Amino acid sequence: SPHAGLVSRLRAAWLSGKTRPLEYRVAQLEALGRFLDEKKQDILEATALDMGKPPFEVELSEISICRTELNHTLNNLGTWMKDKHVEKNWATQLDSAFIRKDPYGVVLIIAPWNYPINLLLVPLIGAIAAGNCVVMKPSEISRNVERLVAESLPRYLDKDCFAVVTAGTEETTRLLENKFDYIFFTGSPSVGRIIMTAAAKHLTPVTLELGGKNPCYVSDTCDVQNVARRVAWGRFFNAGQTCVAPDYVLCSAEMQEKLLPALREAIADFYGPNPQESPDFGRIVGDKQFQRVQALLRSGRAAIGGQTDAEARYIAPTVLVDVQQDDPVMQEEIFGPILPILTVASVDDAIAFINARERPLALYVFSSCKKVVNQVLERTSSGGFCANDTIMHMTLTSLPFGGIGQSGLGRYHGRSSFETFSHPRSALLRGAGREALNTPRYPPYAPHRLPLLRAATETRRHPACTLL
């Protein structure tokens, strides 16, 4: 395997123990911070070239998020690294019992193209914070960012412990033949399966941040203008290429009538009369993806937008109506600036519709009625949930972020990133003395010793509290 040498080099560095001390990890993280500062202009240019990303979006969704994660981690790493002491039973009362956060070793991070800096650096922050060596594989589809990362990032980090590998599909398959101690992958469910299958050969634990169709239920009791703005923002940010974007709307026919003009207004407010001329609306990343998304337009009819420009890889902010369940746009995650609206008669129908499909990464409900929100929350399953807005649940470092079922496995952000890349190792430190306390456990077994053993190790039931 072409990367075997690299992986063994990093493993040797790992075994040397140099990534363990807090000081080392802090130094590497601070260097990462300097990369973000010094290379900001390059990042803005590369993302503009790759996807026509508006600088405002890059600042918010790529650079600022990384900054937040970095600072949050630097502020708390010392605490996170501490051994967690646990409650003991009678037999272990005088012992030391705790959970250590051990690094795994050499971890692999595979990043996608849609937020190529964020989705590489945020996991990287967790991996470094947890004391691992890291091999990074940025997406070859966002070519300019890939080049920037491959050329510049290694200059900031310790080359013994951190490496960037550029690779297409074939080379990535070869890369996966190596044994890693953890693999963090962000991408599609179908590739997720391939990654996990490869990981299984080495019993490598994985986190898979995948995707799906994020439903957005809009009830009849809501502020339509606000809903339209929040949904439009979430849908059309990054030209729809966001894993937590609202994928489709479910609402009543009456609500649809109100929603359409409100959406039209929101889109005009955001992007002007001709979004293709707006500097604030992005483009599809590549021709292949453009063709895929464009084909989805053959569903229902475009009530808003629908225009495309293949050369510019531009697809207008589009809202589709009269969409059927078996239309192309409902068969896969859209990952583009198209918002289909499907009508349902009631919240129960919406819930049934959602539950008949794979569990999504995010689920949205718009309603000023708390009961409706709670009903949907309790009767559905999704990676994350946000009521009365889109995407925002992802911006809180204190909320672990990840999917379930087809939308993923594992979660990260904030402390969860550190936990993801740490192996929780249980430790019980006993003393040589007090051997008499151990006597009941040794053969020859005598039934009369059992009550003593039980008393020493059993948890007693707390008396039931009947206040409620």
Place this chain on the structure above:
Amino acid sequence: MERMQQVVGRARAAFNSGRCRSLEFRIQQLKALKRMVQEKEEEIVAAIKADLHKSGPSAYGHEILYVMQDLILTIDKLPSWAAPRPAKRDLLTMRDEAYVSPEPLGVVLIIGAWNYPFLLVMHPLIGAIAAGNAVVTKPSEIAENTARVVADLLPQYLDPELYPVVTGGVPETTELLKQRFDHILYTGNSTVGKIVMAAAAKHLTPVTLELGGKSPCYIDKDCDLATACRRITWGKYLNCGQTCIAPDYILCDPSIQSKVVENIKATLQELYGEDVKKSPDYERIINKHHFRRILGLLEGQKIAHGGEADEATCFIAPTILTDVSPASKVMEEEIFGPVLPILPVKSVDEAIELINSREKPLALYVFSNNKKLIKRVISETSSGGVTANDVVMHFFLSTLPFGGVGNSGMGAYHGKHSFDT
């Protein structure tokens, strides 16, 4: 084998009905399990005895005791474990509600092992039920009697649609693994662990793999040798060595090797009497296949004690090997039997290097009066868990998550960690 599809399909439909979500329902099922263990204790103990030649107190102490403890703990704590946890908000979200809410995964598959056949099925089952899932249980067919008892009893006490038991061997398990689950917890060896994970990958099913490995036991020159050897002897020969966290092999300075052997011999006498074959507390190897496998490991080794075997009863005496080389057969695989190799090492550095040159073990043991040395061994190695100055004991503290790392597994459970899993 449509049967598997039907069983899993029924469990899924039962889960989707929503009836196992309420805390009341889950607690009711757990209480039923508790009644089952209390009322059918004799039957369960008899099955374990038949499978592993375990004495009554041993079967009770090693398996039933911990199942009961876990049930009591879980029933008591479930409401607090299931409560949503508030999350810190920022300026933008100050007026919002932000929290993490634990939810059931759906249909969980539990594949048990044969060495603690009741415990290793019940322990995960308790957590899975507590978390509100439907659970398909597949006890190990190698511990035949216990598998039969589990298959008979569970449907008598639990909702049979939500918590079916599936029995069978490799073909049935393979068919079962083709079905889609929302989590799989497997206890067993690494080879099959890989097969389970690969099958899970097809459905993107998260897994907890409780595997094994060779758990090293380092004895420092500076330690209370008599006590150390006593504890090691207990943990090694428990269940005739068929314990995933048994100390697999010893690393110590050549100068104390013979003393270690003497101490272990003395303890063996104390624990099992003059004639270990006659002790009701000494178990047998589970079957002929493993019997032959373990005997094969003795080839070419210096037997300092033991070595006697009787195929008819699958008896292998507690055995100690000395001056073992790291390259020998007995050092290639997890022994899972009453054979204890001692490898002389000249320093703790050598011990650490040897440990790190091998796959990450499920447990690691170090005996020393020197706290600094203990800390060093722990921080320079990697293992699922650690006990210092004793063996096995970290397993029994339910607040400590129990699981492996690398080849010894992924994920962890016990106590609240089962619920979280």
